[in-house]
Amino acid sequence: MNLKRTQSALAPPARRPGAVLAALAAGQFIIMVATSIVNVALPHIRAGVGLSDSGTTWVVNAYSLAFGALLLAGGRAADLLGRRRILIAGLALFAGSSLAAGLAASSGVLIAARTVQGLGAAAIAPAALALTMDLFPSGPGRGRALGVWGAVSGAGGACGVLLGGVLTQAWGWPWIFHSVALGAVLVLAAVVVLVPRTAGRKSGRFDLLGTATVSLALTCLVWGLTTARDAGWADAGVLGALLGAAVLLGAFVVIERRRPNALVPPRLFSAGRVAAGNLLMALMGSVWIALFVFLSLYQQQVLGMDPLTTGLGQLPFAVANMLGSTLAPRISRRIGAGATVTAALLTEAGGMLWLSRISAHGSYPTDILGPVTLIGLGLSVAFVQMTALSVEGVPAQDAGLAGGLVNTTRQVGGVIGLAALTTLAGSVTAHASTRLPHLEAVTAGYRTAFGASAAILAATAVLALLLTRCAGRRRTATAPAPPACRLQASDL
Structure with a gap:
């Protein structure tokens, strides 16, 4: 009887799983928007609060630092203290800090608010993903749910750039933070109303x-x-x-x-393909964040596009991303999870290779439209499958931690990749500036960064094929996990 009560406490209302999923996915969407929304507004933010060159970068870095460093802690707290409770607390913190960032009149207040915003995001992301895993424990439903998750993740990054351009040009940079605060409040209300109360995961110490x-x-x-x-x-x-x-x-x-009571217990990697999924996510993440940064800079610095037009230029990527996320489960059921990941990464690599041919005298239709559409398709399919691999076979009590881990590997991989690719692009630009005009030298740096990204993705595709095959052979050589705890590739 107690077991039945516990199961019913954990189960969402059967009549509205779609509405619950929408509320949870909206939490992921809003933190992805906050990640990218500042990119096109940085020059205006710098002038508004008197930031130096290094201070301007910390408007981005402060959020990334807190987000990446505290994701594992947020995931474990969700498992032990209750996922709904941590999600609500994270959304409240996220909304308050976003409002404070928009009201900031000094650089110190702005950077501090962005840091707290990252702390809130570190609680939201793993808690929302773990609740989604509870809502769809196995089967094709989980594949469709992860498709939605992939769609909102990619679309959130692209829509953040679009909203940043629109709001900065229309009402000024503070509104990029006010809009995020309003969005977080709406998501918070939806979570309170729609997401059922769950039993706290208190079997264990932090x-x-x-x-x-x-x-x-x-x-x-x-x-x-x-x-x-x-x-x-x-x-x-x-x-x-x-x-x-x-x-x-x-x-x-x-x-x-x-x-x-280890934060990352060995049992997390004892079943499924968690390690493979996280490694692949880190490698793909190493080019994900850099893509948005270099694209925005190329559009504004080289092609001369204003913030609004730059943001609108991300729409094809968002549409392709949503399409790819929707198709990902179907593709996986036809050709298998490993082949799907490999094909998606190669598609993304092809788009990056196409971008490596951009010109200082180019245009959006000829230099950007085709590549970003191809990248959006490949990235979304790969993201859905890698997320599935990263939570495959994870014990129910560790779902929040697994969500924190996969977000950590993507975020830290992105920071490492951005640092390396920025250094590479800067070195090429500095060398080329001795013999080429400024815009051509800058474009040469971006071309090199995109070419290196294509090489990383191609190597990741080969690694994905090897890792998924090896993990599959190991899984068939051992006793299968209980059906309720196992996610098969065919379920995706």
Whole structure:
């Protein structure tokens, strides 16, 4: 009888799973919007609050730093304290900090608000994904749900650029933050009304030592990589931060092996293809964030497009992304999860290779429209499948942690990739500027970054094929997991 009560407490109302999914996906959408909405508005933000060059980058970095460093902690807190409770708290924090960012009159207040905004996002993302896994525990329904998740994730990034351009040009940069605050309040209301109360996951203690160690390690890593773009890789502070990250990550591995309540327990990787999914997500994430940054810069600095037109230019990507996310489960059922991931990554690589041919005298229709449509299709299908792989076979009590882990690998991979690709593009531009006009030198840097992104994606496609095959062979060689805890490739 107690078991039946627990199961009913965890189950959403059967008559409205679509509405619950919409509310949860809206939480993912709003944090993806907040990630990209500032990109086209940075020059206006800089003038509005008197930011320096380094201060301007920290409008982006502060959010990414808190988001990436605290995702694992947010996921574990959701498992132990209740996923709905953590989601509501994260949305409230996110809305309040977004409003504070829009009202900021100084650079310090703005950067602090962006940091708290990242903290709220770190609670929202894993809690919302874990609740989605509860809502669709297995079968084709989960594949469709992850398709929705992929659609809103990619569309959120593209719509953030669009909204940033529209709002900045129409009403000024504070409205990019006010709009995010309003969106978070609406999502919060939807979650309170639609998402059912669930039993708190209180069987276990929070691993404070492991959480503090890995959060500090990720903070050092993200800070070092983002600072290196301005200070240089030989800067003492950068080297110290990267060394500290390596030492702390090593200490985290040792700590986790000895603790019964480990933040990242070994059982998380004992079934399914969690490790493979996270590794592939990190590699794809390494070019994901950089894509939006370089595209926005090329459109504005080289092609001379204003913020509004730059934002509108992201619409084909958003449409292709939603289409690809919708088709991903069907494609996977036909050709298998491993082949789907590989084909999607190769499609994305083809789009990046196409972008590597941009010209300083080009135009949006000839240089951008085709490639971003191709990238949107490939990225969305790959994202859906990698997310599925990253939660495959995960015990129910660790769903929040699994959601935090896959978001962490994508976010940290994105920061690492952005730092490396920015350095590469800057070096090429500096070398080319000695013999080429400024715009042509800048474009040469962007071309190199897109070409390197294509190579990374092609290598990831080959790795995906190998990892999914090897993991599949290991799974068939061992006893199968219980059906309720196992996600088969055919379910996707």
